[in-house]
Amino acid sequence: xxxxxxxxxxxxxxxxxxxxxxxxxxxxxxxxxxxxxxxxxxxxxxxxxxxxxxxxxxxxxxxxxxxxxxxxxxxxxxxxxxxxxxxxxxxxxxxxxxxxxxxxxxxxxxxxxxxxxxxxxxxxxxxxxxxxxxxxxxxxxxxxxxxxxxxxxxxxxxxxxxxxxxxxxxxxxxxxxxxxxxxxxxxxxxxxxxxxxxxxxxxxxxxxxxxxxxxxxxxxxxxxxxxxxxxxxxxxxxxxxxxxxxxxxxxxxxxxxxxxxxxxxxxxxxxxxxxxxxxxxxxxxxxxxxxxxxxxxxxxxxxxx
Amino acid sequence: xxxxxxxxxxxxxxxxxxxxxxxxxxxxxxxxxxxxxxxxxxxxxxxxxxxxxxxxxxxxxxxxxxxxxxxxxxxxxxxxxxxxxxxxxxxxxxxxxxxxxxxxxxxxxxxxxxxxxxxxxxxxxxxxxxxxxxxxxxxxxxxxxxxxxxxxxxxxxxxxxxxxxxxxxxxxxxxxxxxxxxxxxxxxxxxxxxxxxxxxxxxxxxxxxxxxxxxxxxxxxxxxxxxxxxxxxxxxxxxxxxxxxxxxxxxxxxxxxxxxxxxxxxxxxxxxxxxxxxxxxxxxxxxxxxxxxxxxxxxxxxxxxxxxxxxxxxxxxxxxxxxxxxxxxxxxxxxxxxxxxxxxxxxxxxxxxxxxxxx
Ligand SMILES: Cc1cc2nc3c(=O)[nH]c(=O)nc-3n(C[C@H](O)[C@H](O)[C@H](O)COP(=O)(O)OP(=O)(O)OC[C@H]3O[C@@H](n4cnc5c(N)ncnc54)[C@H](O)[C@@H]3O)c2cc1C
Ligand code: SF4
Ligand code: SF4
Ligand code: FES
Numbered sequence: 001x002x003x004x005x006x007x008x009x010x011x012x013x014x015x016x017x018x019x020x021x022x023x024x025x026x027x028x029x030x031x032x033x034x035x036x037x038x039x040x041x042x043x044x045x046x047x048x049x050x051x052x053x054x055x056x057x058x059x060x061x062x063x064x065x066x067x068x069x070x071x072x073x074x075x076x077x078x079x080x081x082x083x084x085x086x087x088x089x090x091x092x093x094x095x096x097x098x099x100x101x102x103x104x105x106x107x108x109x110x111x112x113x114x115x116x117x118x119x120x121x122x123x124x125x126x127x128x129x130x131x132x133x134x135x136x137x138x139x140x141x142x143x144x145x146x147x148x149x150x151x152x153x154x155x156x157x158x159x160x161x162x163x164x165x166x167x168x169x170x171x172x173x174x175x176x177x178x179x180x181x182x183x184x185x186x187x188x189x190x191x192x193x194x195x196x197x198x199x200x201x202x203x204x205x206x207x208x209x210x211x212x213x214x215x216x217x218x219x220x221x222x223x224x225x226x227x228x229x230x231x232x233x234x235x236x237x238x239x240x241x242x243x244x245x246x247x248x249x250x251x252x253x254x255x256x257x258x259x260x261x262x263x264x265x266x267x268x269x270x271x272x273x274x275x276x277x278x279x280x281x282x283x284x285x286x287x288x289x290x291x292x293x294x295x296x297x298x299x300x301x302x303x304x305x
Numbered sequence: 306x307x308x309x310x311x312x313x314x315x316x317x318x319x320x321x322x323x324x325x326x327x328x329x330x331x332x333x334x335x336x337x338x339x340x341x342x343x344x345x346x347x348x349x350x351x352x353x354x355x356x357x358x359x360x361x362x363x364x365x366x367x368x369x370x371x372x373x374x375x376x377x378x379x380x381x382x383x384x385x386x387x388x389x390x391x392x393x394x395x396x397x398x399x400x401x402x403x404x405x406x407x408x409x410x411x412x413x414x415x416x417x418x419x420x421x422x423x424x425x426x427x428x429x430x431x432x433x434x435x436x437x438x439x440x441x442x443x444x445x446x447x448x449x450x451x452x453x454x455x456x457x458x459x460x461x462x463x464x465x466x467x468x469x470x471x472x473x474x475x476x477x478x479x480x481x482x483x484x485x486x487x488x489x490x491x492x493x494x495x496x497x498x499x500x501x502x503x504x505x506x507x508x509x510x511x512x513x514x515x516x517x518x519x520x521x522x523x524x525x526x527x528x529x530x531x532x533x534x535x536x537x538x539x540x541x542x543x544x545x546x547x548x549x550x551x552x553x554x555x556x557x558x559x560x561x562x563x564x565x566x567x568x569x570x571x572x573x574x575x576x577x578x579x580x581x582x583x584x585x586x587x588x589x590x591x592x593x594x595x596x597x598x599x600x601x602x603x604x605x606x607x608x609x610x611x612x613x614x615x616x617x618x619x620x621x622x623x624x625x626x627x628x629x630x631x632x633x634x635x636x637x638x639x640x641x642x643x644x645x646x647x648x649x650x651x652x653x654x655x656x657x658x659x660x661x662x663x664x
Pocket of ligand 2: 544
C-alpha cells in the first residue's frame with residue numbers, strides 16, 4: 001500500500017467541461033481550434049476537372065457556424081477522420097457564413113480520401129489559421145491579382161471580398177494562367193466575375209489546343225497588354241513557386257514596391273499552430289507568419305523560393 | 306525557494322518513499338557499451354534501489370516523458386455515416402528523479418516553445434503540470450559543453466534540486482509538495498560551512514568543463530554562413546537517420562499521423578516525434594522537397610539549435626549535453642561542426658592578405 005503522505009496529487013486540465021462556459025466567443029474559437037475540429041457536412045461537390053473538385057461544407061452546429069469567421073487568404077486544416085489532416089486554403093467569400101468552399105486537388109492520401117467522399121459525408125475542420133491579404137490597406141488603390149493553376153483556390157477569397165466591396169478599389173484586374181485550357185478552373189464563373197464584380201479578367205494557357213481561341217504563352221506575357229501604375233497598385237500573386245518568382249520579379253522591375261506584392265507560400269504542415277516546425281522557412285513559420293507574406297519578407301527569408 | 310541540507314541516507318529514504326507512492330522514472334543501467342561502460346536511461350523505477358544515483362549521463366533525454374514519442378491527440382469513433390471526436394488531456398502525475406541542470410534547462414526551453422505563442426499546447430501543459438522533478442548536479446563528462454551554452458546551472462523548473470556537498474545534499478526546495486514530503490525526514494538548516502561547500506561545489510563544476518564552444522555571435526554568423534560549403538561537407542557524412550533528434554532534450558519537431566483501428570470502428574490521431582534530418586521532413590505532395598540534400602537538413606537542425614527561431618525570441622535551444630554527438634554514427638557533433646564553420650571563415654586569406662596592416 002503506497003504511503004499517501006508521499007502521493008503527488010494529479011492536476012486536472014480537462015478543458016472539456018469549461019469550453020461551454022467560456023463567455024468570450026473569440027476565446028472559445030481559440031480553444032476549439034487547437035485540438036478539436038468543427039464538424040462539417042459536405043453539402044455539395046462540384047467536379048471541376050479529373051484532378052480537382054470544389055467542396056461545399058456547412059458547419060453542423062449553428063452556434064459554431066457563427067463562430068467560424070476568417071479573412072481572405074487564411075487556410076484551415078481539413079480532417080477526413082481516419083485518414084488525416086491537410087492544410088487547405090479557404091476558397092469562399094468571408095462574408096458567407098453558410099458555406100465554406102474548398103477547392104481541392106487530388107494529391108495524396110488525405111486529398112484522395114476527400115475525393116472519394118460523397119455528398120452528406122461528415123468531415124472536420126480546424127482553423128482558420130495564418131495571415132491574410134491586407135484588404136483594408138489596399139482600399140483606394142488598383143488591385144492586380146495573378147493566379148497560376150491551383151493558385152486560383154486561395155485567390156477566390158480576396159476576389160469575392162472585392163466583389164462585396166467593389167467601390168473600395170479602383171481598377172481591379174485578374175490574370176489567370178494554366179497549362180492547358182481544360183485546366184482553367186471555375187470558367188463557369190468568369191462572366192460573373194467580369195460583369196458583376198467588374199473585374200478585368202484575362203486568361204492565358206501554356207499549351208493551347210484546337211478549341212482554344214484566347215491567348216497562349218507564359219503568364220508574364222500578359223503584362224505587356226495593359227498599363228500598370230506602379231505607385232498605385234497592390235498585387236496578389238498565388239501559384240507554384242517558379243511562377244510567383246517570375247511574376248514578382250517582373251512586377252518589381254515595373255516599379256511596384258515589394259511590400260505591396262503579396263504571395264501565399266505552400267509548405268508541408270502538420271499542426272497549423274507553430275509547434276511541429278514542419279512548415280519552417282528560414283526561421284519563420286509558414287502557418288503563423290504566413291501563408292500570406294509580402295514579397296519583401298519572402299526575399300528576406302532563406303530557402304523561401 | 307527554501308534551502309535545507311539532508312544526509313545521503315535520509316535523502317535515499319525520502320526518494321524511496323516518493324517512488325513507492327508515485328509513478329516514477331529515474332536513471333537505470335540498461336546495458337553496457339562495447340567498451341564495457343554502463344549505458345543509462347530514464348526508466349520506470351519502483352524503489353530507491355532501482356536508481357543509479359551516481360550515474361554519468363543517460364543516452365536519451367527525459368524529453369519523451371513530457372512529449373511522448375507517440376502521443377494521442379484525439380480519437381474518432383465512427384457510427385453509420387457519422388463520427389464523434391474525443392480529446393483527452395488527462396495524464397497521471399509522474400516523478401522524475403536525477404535530472405541534470407541541462408536536462409531541466411531543456412524542459413524550461415520546451416515550456417517556452419510549447420506553452421507560448423498563440424496556441425499553447427494543452428497536451429504538454431497537462432503533462433508538465435503533473436511532473437515532479439528532482440534535479441541532481443554532477444561533474445561534467447569530458448565532452449559536455451553546457452557551460453558554453455550557459456546551461457550548467459538552473460534555478461527554476463524543478464520541484465527539488467540537490468547539490469552534492471560531500472556526505473550530504475544541499476537542497477533547493479521549489480515546491481510546497483516537495484517541502485511537505487521532506488518534512489517527514491531529518492532536515493537541517495544549512496550552516497555557514499554548508500554554504501561554503503555549495504559554492505566550492507559550484508566552482509568545481511564550472512572549472513571541470515573540458516569542452517568549450519564559442520557561441521557568442523553565432524546567430525549572426527550562421528545567417529552569414531547560410532550558403533557555406535561546410536554544410537554540404539558535413540551533410541555528405543550524415544546518414545539522415547534522425548538519431549540525434551531522438552536523443553536530444555530540446556528537439557521537439559513532430560509529425561501528425563492518423564490510423565484506423567483494426568476493426569474500422571474508430572481512428573486515432575497521434576503526434577510522432579520526428580527529425581528534421583529525415584528525408585521527407587519538408588517534402589510536400591507532388592514530391593517537391595524543400596530540403597532535398599542531407600546537408601540542407603543538417604544545416605537546418607543546427608540553425609534551429611544555435612540561431613533559434615522567431616517563435617522563441619530567436620534563442621538558442623541547445624543546452625550542450627552532447628547527446629547528439631555521442632549517438633551519431635557518423636561522428637557529427639556540435640563542437641566540430643561549429644568550430645569548422647568558424648575556422649572556415651577565420652582561416653580565409655583572400656581578404657585578409659589585401660589588408661594593409663596585415664601585409
Ligand atoms: C497554406 C496551404 C494552402 C493550401 N491550399 C490548398 C488548396 O486550396 N487546395 C489544394 O488542393 N491543396 C492545397 N494545399 C496543398 C495541400 O495541403 C496538399 O496537397 C495536401 O496536404 C496533400 O495531402 P495528402 O495527404 O493528400 O498528400 P500526401 O502526399 O499523402 O501527404 C501526407 C502529409 O504530408 C503533408 N503534405 C503533403 N504535401 C503537402 C503540401 N503541399 N503542403 C502542405 N502539406 C503537405 C500533409 O500534411 C499530409 O498529412 C495547400 C497547402 C498549404 C500549405
Ligand atoms: S547527424 Fe548523425 S545522428 Fe543526426 S541524422 Fe546525421 S548521421 Fe544521424
Ligand atoms: S543539440 Fe546535441 S548537445 Fe544540443 S541539446 Fe540537443 S543533444 Fe544536447
Ligand atoms: S504547421 Fe506545424 S509549425 Fe507550422
